[in-house]
């Protein structure tokens with residue numbers, strides 16, 4: 001069994017060990033050492049990465065109780081292992097932050113941590129209770145207060161007797177020796193992963209978002225450098241938005257709300273004006289016995305109003321198409337003399353469309369160009385509004 005050097009020294013970056021076995025696999029080598037500082041993927045946390053001599057360790061997995069290093073090259077004899085400590089420290093900040101949050105969810109609201117995922121891009125913690133916005137805020141504030149209290153984070157393997165006197169959180173029944181990780185008076189939990197030495201090293205704990213999950217809640221969190229990176233990215237965004245709106249950073253939301261309301265009012269005004277303009281253009285169309293086909297760019301409601309106006313001009317058929325050659329066109333057709341249902345069917349067949357309705361009006365859409373539509377209605381009078 002490999003000695004786990006990370007168990008009691010999570011800051012060990014470099015170590016020497018002896019290769020117990022090195023087995024060739026599909027394009028890589030599976031290496032087992034007599035001891036290691038590499039933490040394998042376990043308990044929802046991705047593995048450490050690094051090097052063993054000149055071989056890249058790109059993954060570490062637990063297989064049949066053994067810690068297996070996935071290496072780029074073969075290694076043998078005594079080796080020097082170096083872990084990617086930047087990655088490790090980030091994982092330790094995130095993991096310790098998770099413990100602080102889980103300890104608080106437990107002590108403040110009686111919730112149990114039922115899931116944890118510490119990936120490269122996302123960190124999530126699942127709880128078996130729902131948490132409202134106010135509770136989330138409280139947890140976040142208390143978690144950060146625990147960070148600033150510089151609480152010691154310790155790990156130990158208590159005897160069965162000692163263990164029976166400890167009140168600790170545990171996600172599952174564990175039959176091997178139980179490792180207890182304690183963070184001051186905030187949390188006590190069975191856990192196999194490396195953590196920082198002091199809560200203050202977590203830096204910042206931020207709950208980014210929440211999601212309902214199986215009767216409980218999933219929290220998306222960022223701790224330490226991840227939280228700082230998140231803050232910096234969002235700060236840059238808010239700085240740009242603030243400059244664009246000429247609003248103070250803390251007043252951007254009301255600035256955007258005002259902008260959206262203005263846009264809605266302008267869109268309404270533009271729609272009114274284009275309807276008036278279209279009506280004026282339709283007025284100028286003389287009465288005809290030929291079919292009238294109109295091309296425009298308005299919403300369905302306006303299209304219907306337009307057809308209702310224009311239908312008086314044709315003794316045959318009035319059809320209006322709204323859209324463009326790339327996305328296709330929606331249409332409404334009206335006639336008291338032409339079978340509009342057959343027309344809708346023919347449009348569907350020849351112009352890759354669909355639609356329906358009942359006489360005297362049908363509506364639908366076609367995936368065709370203006371020229372193809374014109375060819376379909378050959379002999380009609382065409383108008384562009």
Ligand SMILES: [Zn+2]
Nearest residue numbers: 095191192193
């Ligand atoms: Zn843990």
